[in-house]
Amino acid sequence: DQQVKQNSPSLSVQEGRISILNCDYTNSMFDYFLWYKKYPAEGPTFLISISSIKDKNEDGRFTVFLNKSAKHLSLHIVPSQPGDSAVYFCAASEIGNAGKSTFGDGTTLTVKP
């Protein structure tokens, strides 16, 4: 049973527009959620996170929204830039267990100039 799901394998947007990446989870014990970005031949790099006590966290062009009742989170990138083209992974961990993250399968974002 996949506890973290990213239902869109790919997303293509025009430069300057908004990119919205979605993630659903099933485990009610998850309390810390993260987004990582991955370029080919590199390891994932941390992008932004949110704890379950919040419903929004913003960092520059990146905003993460958490809807606990729907067990859904999303990442908004505004405005999108060609350099944002990468694979984005959603991840989650349980209380006090941040060293064990459960990842989604990733969404490949392509930002067209």
Place this chain on the structure above:
Amino acid sequence: KAGVTQTPRYLIKTRGQQVTLSCSPISGHRSVSWYQQTPGQGLQFLFEYFSETQRNKGNFPGRFSGRQFSNSRSEMNVSTLELGDSALYLCASSTDGHSNQPQHFGDGTRLSIL
């Protein structure tokens, strides 16, 4: 601050052999986790080490093992390699693995089984 270092970057082995992968965490980080990524898949958690003790374990067979040394460096071993073990193996470190903080990943070791 130096990042997470994984060696080697690439490895080719044949079925039945064993392999050892190495990970040096960021200085001061005591939690080291290992993940497996296969094509088109997300990262699957293998195990986490903290203070030389395995603290968490994922759903992988006993052929996959690891250890952590007193300087927090970690090694992962896979015995009796199978074709399905071909994957990117990623190591990640964090300060303590307890508090809500992101993990920092190395660039991985790409293991190919022939």
